[in-house]
Amino acid sequence: MTLLVTVFAAAITTAIWYKRQPDGSMKLGILSWMFWGASLMWLIDAIFEYAEIGAAYFTPEPADMLNDLFLGLSVVALALIIWIVILLIWDPKGVIKAKLLKKKEK
Amino acid sequence: MACFLVPMTEAIVTTVAQKVIEKKEKKAGVQTVTSADGFTMEKTPFSKKLGWLNKMLWGGSVLLAFEHVWHGEVVPYFPFLTAASDPADAAEMLHEMGTAGVCMAAIVTVVWIGMLVVSKSLEKRALKALPATK
Numbered sequence: 001m002t003l004l005v006t007v008f009a010a011a012i013t014t015a016i017w018y019k020r021q022p023d024g025s026m027k028l029g030i031l032s033w034m035f036w037g038a039s040l041m042w043l044i045d046a047i048f049e050y051a052e053i054g055a056a057y058f059t060p061e062p063a064d065m066l067n068d069l070f071l072g073l074s075v076v077a078l079a080l081i082i083w084i085v086i087l088l089i090w091d092p093k094g095v096i097k098a099k100l101l102k103k104k105e106k
Numbered sequence: 107m108a109c110f111l112v113p114m115t116e117a118i119v120t121t122v123a124q125k126v127i128e129k130k131e132k133k134a135g136v137q138t139v140t141s142a143d144g145f146t147m148e149k150t151p152f153s154k155k156l157g158w159l160n161k162m163l164w165g166g167s168v169l170l171a172f173e174h175v176w177h178g179e180v181v182p183y184f185p186f187l188t189a190a191s192d193p194a195d196a197a198e199m200l201h202e203m204g205t206a207g208v209c210m211a212a213i214v215t216v217v218w219i220g221m222l223v224v225s226k227s228l229e230k231r232a233l234k235a236l237p238a239t240k
Contacts (some may be wrong), residue, residue, distance in 0.1 A: 033165055034164075037214055038166040078169065
């Protein structure tokens with residue numbers, strides 16, 4: 001479930017990044033790379049788990065599924081926080097700089 | 107248990123490599139390619155392409171580290187990895203790092219190499235198409 005949530009997040013952010021190119025001012029590429037990297041790593045995790053428990057991998061207990069979904073959503077939230085922090089520090093549109101300069105003028 | 111440490115280590119190495127290559131590229135200046143028809147295009151520097159790998163490795167390993175915190179395998183106090191406090195668990199952890207961890211780092215690197223090949227062929231195709239698009 002965590003893998004699924006991350007793959008969906010990766011595909012959606014990549015589609016949004018592609019639509020906004022060549023603008024790139026929202027730094028969506030970073031978010032997209034993060035999700036793809038995590039998806040690939042969880043894919044390996046899933047393969048190892050499948051090799052260990054076999055077909056039972058595809059029939060998880062409802063409680064485990066819910067926990068994995070909760071984890072997947074938390075992972076997406078963490079990635080979004082990292083992206084927002086990078087965006088605000090990088091400040092490609094100069095919004096933060098403009099705000100700070102405005103404050104200094106007063 | 108601690109499989110994320112392997113791609114994280116690779117991320118540290120590739121980040122240092124990227125910084126070194128970036129410096130060398132800045133010294134060498136902008137690299138361009140010219141088509142048979144005389145059209146010139148700026149090449150995407152290798153350091154930028156290495157940045158793709160960095161972002162995938164860092165992003166993936168940070169999100170995976172969070173999963174380990176979630177499952178109580180990483181803790182904010184010494185020895186930070188719960189498996190490290192027991193020799194039997196530590197051996198299992200090292201085995202997992204050697205198998206799953208190495209595979210994780212390898213798959214991200216293989217995908218990145220595939221992207222390098224694709225981007226190279228796209229650059230060539232774009233260069234060929236330039237006169238037609240003008």
